Amino acid sequence: MISTSIIFRNGKNMETTFKTHWENLYTGKTEQEYSWFQPYPHTSIEFIEYFKLPKNARIIDIGGGDSHLVDALLQMGYTDLTVLDISAAAIEKAKQRLGDQALQVKWIVSDVNEFEPAAGQYDFWHDRAAFHFLTTEALVQHYVDIAQRAIRPGGYFVLGTFSPIGPKKCSGLDIRQYSRAAMHAVFAPFFRRIRCKEEAHVTPFQTTQHFLFCSFRRRRERLPLPII
Numbered sequence: 001m002i003s004t005s006i007i008f009r010n011g012k013n014m015e016t017t018f019k020t021h022w023e024n025l026y027t028g029k030t031e032q033e034y035s036w037f038q039p040y041p042h043t044s045i046e047f048i049e050y051f052k053l054p055k056n057a058r059i060i061d062i063g064g065g066d067s068h069l070v071d072a073l074l075q076m077g078y079t080d081l082t083v084l085d086i087s088a089a090a091i092e093k094a095k096q097r098l099g100d101q102a103l104q105v106k107w108i109v110s111d112v113n114e115f116e117p118a119a120g121q122y123d124f125w126h127d128r129a130a131f132h133f134l135t136t137e138a139l140v141q142h143y144v145d146i147a148q149r150a151i152r153p154g155g156y157f158v159l160g161t162f163s164p165i166g167p168k169k170c171s172g173l174d175i176r177q178y179s180r181a182a183m184h185a186v187f188a189p190f191f192r193r194i195r196c197k198e199e200a201h202v203t204p205f206q207t208t209q210h211f212l213f214c215s216f217r218r219r220r221e222r223l224p225l226p227i228i
C-alpha cells in the first residue's frame with residue numbers, strides 16, 4: 001500500500017504526518033483563513049455545466065475539505081455526491097455548515113492513495129488542489145491508477161493544480177506545479193484531454209494564486225504506447 005501518511009519535517013523542524021498537518025490546519029481556523037478558500041467554485045461548476053452531467057451522476061470531490069463545491073452541487077439538484085478528504089476535521093466543518101443537507105452526501109475520511117473504490121464507481125471525479133501535494137513519481141502513478149479504476153469508461157475528470165507561474169508551496173507544503181503538457185503526460189494513457197483553463201485565484205488575503213484546470217475523459221482502453 002502506498003500512502004502519503006509518511007513523516008516529514010514541518011517548518012518548526014518537528015516530525016509530523018500529512019494527516020496531522022491537515023487535522024491541525026482545519027482545527028480552530030475559519031475558512032477565510034485558508035488561501036484556497038472560494039465562496040463559490042466558479043471554474044469547477046463551469047466544467048460541470050459544460051459536460052451537462054445528469055442530476056444523478058455519481059460525483060466525487062477528492063480532497064474536498066470544507067469546500068463549497070458540494071453546496072453548489074446540492075443547490076443544482078445533484079443527488080449522488082461523495083466528498084473524500086484526509087482530514088476528519090475538514091469533513092466535520094463541511095457537515096456542520098450544511099446541517100441536514102449533509103445527510104444527502106457520502107463522506108469519506110481517507111488518504112486518497114489508500115482509497116479503494118469499486119471499478120467504474122464514478123461518472124465524475126473532481127480534484128482542486130489535492131493531487132498537487134503528491135510530489136513523488138510513485139505517489140502520482142498510484143493516484144493515476146486509483147482514478148482510472150474508479151472513473152467509468154467515458155466518465156469525466158477535472159483536475160486543478162497550481163500552474164508553472166503559481167506558488168511552489170500550498171499550506172506550507174511542497175507541491176508539484178503542472179503545465180498543460182505535464183498534466184497531459186501524466187494522465188494520457190487512460191484519459192483523453194478535453195479542455196483546460198487558467199484561473200487566477202484571489203485568496204482571502206487579496207493575493208493571487210495561478211491555477212491550471214484541465215478536464216479529461218476516461219478512455220475505453222489504455223493507450224498501448226507510453227506517452228513521451
Ligand SMILES: C[S@@+](CC[C@H](N)C(=O)[O-])C[C@H]1O[C@@H](n2cnc3c(N)ncnc32)[C@H](O)[C@@H]1O
Nearest residue numbers: 022036063064065067085086111112128129130
Ligand atoms: C488546498 S486544500 C483544497 C481543498 C478543496 N479542494 C478546495 O478547493 O477548497 C487541499 C485539501 O486536500 C486534502 N488532502 C491533502 N492531501 C490529501 C490526501 N493525500 N488524501 C486526501 N485528501 C488530501 C486536505 O486535507 C485539504 O482539504
